[in-house]
Amino acid sequence: MAKLIYSAIVSLDGYVADRKGNFDWAEPDEEVHVFVNDLERPVGTYLYGRRMYEVMVAWEGLQTSNQPAFVQDFAEICRSADKIVYSNTLESVSSARTRIERHFDAEAVRQMKARLTQDMTVGGPGLAAHAFKAGLVDECQLFIAPIIVGGGTQALPRDVRLNLRLQDERRFNNGTVYLHYRTTT
Numbered sequence: 001m002a003k004l005i006y007s008a009i010v011s012l013d014g015y016v017a018d019r020k021g022n023f024d025w026a027e028p029d030e031e032v033h034v035f036v037n038d039l040e041r042p043v044g045t046y047l048y049g050r051r052m053y054e055v056m057v058a059w060e061g062l063q064t065s066n067q068p069a070f071v072q073d074f075a076e077i078c079r080s081a082d083k084i085v086y087s088n089t090l091e092s093v094s095s096a097r098t099r100i101e102r103h104f105d106a107e108a109v110r111q112m113k114a115r116l117t118q119d120m121t122v123g124g125p126g127l128a129a130h131a132f133k134a135g136l137v138d139e140c141q142l143f144i145a146p147i148i149v150g151g152g153t154q155a156l157p158r159d160v161r162l163n164l165r166l167q168d169e170r171r172f173n174n175g176t177v178y179l180h181y182r183t184t185t
Contacts, residue, residue, distance in 0.1 A: 002116035006128045007141040010155040016125055018149040025147050029174045033070045040077050044118025050087035052124030060095040086127055106134035129157035139182050146175030
């Protein structure tokens with residue numbers, strides 16, 4: 001049975017993007033990126049909202065031959081996973097192993113979790129909110145960046161109460177802190 005994992009780089013005040021939609025402050029350095037690569041490597045399926053897909057699809061065609069090894073590694077990890085994009089406006093996809101679903105169907109995701117052997121991630125706070133509200137998220141992997149942006153796109157949904165148990169934590173040299181939680185009943 002697969003786990004559904006929500007992973008995000010967030011500001012200290014809980015945002016994945018500032019009020020203008022910028023998230024340049026969230027770009028991981030090499031140390032954080034290598035760690036993220038190791039977390040993503042066993043994931044078999046990415047669930048994306050349209051905006052997250054539009055950000056992540058760049059990795060599909062990125063020419064990595066002149067890039068550092070950790071960037072090459074991440075690009076290969078992204079390319080090798082299946083991707084499901086939830087969007088009622090996206091007409092087509094431009095990446096391999098990708099399909100569009102028009103609406104988030106919690107029961108279909110629950111069935112996917114039951115039949116898959118590799119874990120899944122849900123990317124983007126809007127889509128993740130649906131998964132949280134449906135009780136589908138098993139783990140949260142949050143990378144807290146050392147910045148306060150003062151508003152923007154919240155990383156976690158409102159109107160959801162969820163008990164969590166800390167599984168792991170790590171401090172990085174750039175001031176980022178990783179917190180890994182498992183949901184509890």
